[in-house]
Amino acid sequence: MTQPPRKLHQPHQPCHPNRRQCLAGLSALGLASLVGAPAQAAERFPVKPIQLVLPFPPGGSFDPVFRSLAEAASRDLGQPVVLMHQPGAGGVAGTANLARLSEGDGYTLAVMHNSVIRAPLVQRVSWDPLKDFTYLGSLFGLVTGVSVARDAPWKTFAELMADAKARPGAISWGNVGAISINRISAERVARGAGTSFNMVSFKGGAEAFQALIGRHLDVYGDPGFGPQVQGGRARLLAVFSDQRLKSYPEVPTTKELGYAVSIDSPVGLVAPKRLPPEVQQRLHEAFRKAASDPAYLKQLEAFDMLPQLSSPQEYADYARAQYERDQKMLAEIGFKLD
Template identity: 75%
Template sequence: MNRSFRPLSRRAALGALIALGASAAAPAFAADPYPSKPIQLVLPFPPGGSFDPIFRTLAEAASRDLGQPIVLMHKPGAGGVTGTASLATMNEADGYTIAVMHNSVIRAPLVQKVSWDPLKDFSYLIGLAGLTTGIVVATDAPWKTLPELLADARKRPGAVSWGNVGAISINRIYAERLARQAGTSFNLVPYKGGSEAFQAVIGRHLDVYGDPGFGPQVQGGKVRLLATFTAERLKRYDAPTVKELGHDMVIESPVGLVAPKNLDPKIAARLHAAFVKAAADPAYLQQLELFDMQPKLMTGESYADYARAQFERDRKMLAEIGFKPE
């Protein structure tokens, strides 16, 4: 008998079994399929706007495929930039926090000082749809057409108030460009969200609102649509485009989803597949139609390519109009 061998005490044997069990369980835990807990979807605007019902129905559809709830989290601020930008400074990219991306976030470094890079600090997951920008006034407002509004604004420079969501949104920039082309100026008023702005224009506290999300208000007879910044007329409304009225301006504004940078490609692919499937959900498509948004699916790679190209287009456009960063 080998006298160097000594049986383990009961306590040591128990400790060895616990250690063995822990080591055996570790790979199983690491291999836990994604997702294994709820996912947070950051909406960078206040509750009550058009993004609320659109992304709520999309999240519900994607949740069914992923097998975990997708919880909407409103983080408004800086014209819809703050909430999405919060992901750019996150240290961990685990797929459990995603956010709505839109062009104001891509444009942000060109118009103000920020500590993050929209082209490097996000994982682009999917492009979803295009926003439609319209110019609306209250139904009892004196202007029946955009030319009437511009003619009045020329007589009273700076007197007509024009609202937008966010001081750096393309809709606000194009309102200023339109005023310059018309030989006048507007009193440009930034709002935190569309719900607040629509209440102001309907109550005649604001003269004009120029942003997406006007569909339900127009269809409900609460506001009058004077024109749209689309390439062609919208079939649903008898309203001209700004371009056909002599101002060569078309706004293309896609929205999509991003995660923090360095997201595991397998998790990104899982999220992309779930949202592609959700984007075909009838309830979601109905919401897009209600708010005059056009489905426009892009892969994460294509959406990232678009962001790079849009950043350069905005850089050029802002230089042409002499815009100086804040």
Template identity: 70%
Template sequence: MTGPRQLPTRRSALAGVLALAACGALPAFAAEPFPSKPIQLILPFPPGGSFDPIFRTLGEAAAKDLGQPVVLMHKPGAGGVMGTASLATMNEADGYTISVMHNSVIRAPLVTKVTWDPLKDFTYLIGLAGLTTGIVVAADTPWKTLPELLADAKKRPGTISWGNVGAISINRIYGERLAKLAGTTFNMVPFKGGSEAFTAVIGRHLDVYGDPGFGPQVQGGKVRLLATFTSERLKTYGAPTVKELGYDLVIESPVGLVAPKNLDPKIAARLAAAFRKASADPAYLRQVELFDMQPNVIGGDEYLAYAKAQYQRDAKMLADIGFKPE
């Protein structure tokens, strides 16, 4: 006769479970699928600018594919650099915090002291579109053309105010280069964001604004577009390019999305695929068209390659104009 069967002890049962899990027999400790919570998208500019509706519609479209909300968070400062730069100092990259990337961030180490590297401290996810820089004045100003504005500025150097977002943007630098080529200077005024600058120029507290995001203001009749820093004229407007007016100045200014460095490639690919799909969403494309952005979707590797090349171009350009870092 055999004795009564013994029930397994609690300790032996736990040991068995752990052994099975170690052998891969139990999926009890499998990682949660990404994403399992909302994704935060940092906009490095104040509320009310052109990036708000553009990236809100993009985020809404991406959220449909990701199955989680994409929540916009404004983090302005340093001319649109501070918000994006905050990712460079994050300890962990989990894909739940991403940011808009633009050329002022790439250029930052060339013009001021920073503790991060724009080419090493981010995971480049996707390039989305190019910003279009225009030169606008209030609709009731006497300047009807860019030559008229420059002629007046030449008579009164340093008197006419010219606004840009940030003190180190390429738009600010090219505004100064234009003035130099025309034989004059402007009173350069940095703004925190486009909404603040447009309010100033429409209210005649600022004479000229030279930045992207002018579309709705021009179409609403509040400002007059004198010229654009594009290689060709925009189809929507009759304004000439700065180049065709005799000044060889063309601004290329793409924007895209980045995450902190060392992001899991699978998560990076998931995010890139969702935002690539979202970049074809009709509501997003309407906003891009409204603000005169040029769609140009590229992958993360290509965007990083562009950033590296742009860094070298900016270094040469700043050296050529004799710019001294702050």
């Protein structure tokens, strides 16, 4: 039997007779779906826990600060933010590990601080802090203090410096990390006074304060002094800030004491490079919101850290400017990379 010829399928044309208006409407709908795709992707993120690398040992001042921040961010993100301690190289190694990843997906973040930005200027590394991270924004600023044990012989910073001049190299001065701005600033102060300290590097603040209180270390020049000073176990002699702290109005700044040295040291978050912009924005918004959490702000106050929020672009711009400032400063003090 001869089959009737097959008819070609004709597409359904529900828009006829006003075809132009219909096509315009369909085109707009298609564009809307494309524009909405990144937003939908951002809404889907995250779908699993996020790791936050803390490049210092447990027990230091960063531990309770970032633990409270992570808890607040977890509530907004709907997934746990898990702290991962990866100490080493003065707080550089853990964050630097992210720079070696080819791209970010938002599930591995790290704490960024100025020693990481400075690292290529003082040691040979295979990564670039200006190219190999996605900056998420700064969170708070560190305040560096000069602390001694409560039973130490120096009651003022002037007494400490007078003793240092009489005994160059005899007084030990501790910092976290051999390349921190806190150590560099202490050496600049000593050089300006015509003396030197015996510089000692520690892995973290908890270890350093234990040595200070036990009188195995003479001076500790780093942030995180609040609980030790308020608990009466240590004495604060000076702060490397532009203004005196409200919590310690009697403690002078190094500038007041005649040393033209102050420290601006923001701390923030980064992800590996090539992080999708919508994920970057989602993370920035979540942690910015978490930065207003009362429990987190209480921890900042306890450790004399000051809120210092910035956008991803502002933090990336700061990193570039800080890199250039450190480059100039190291040249001024005659530092040469071996």
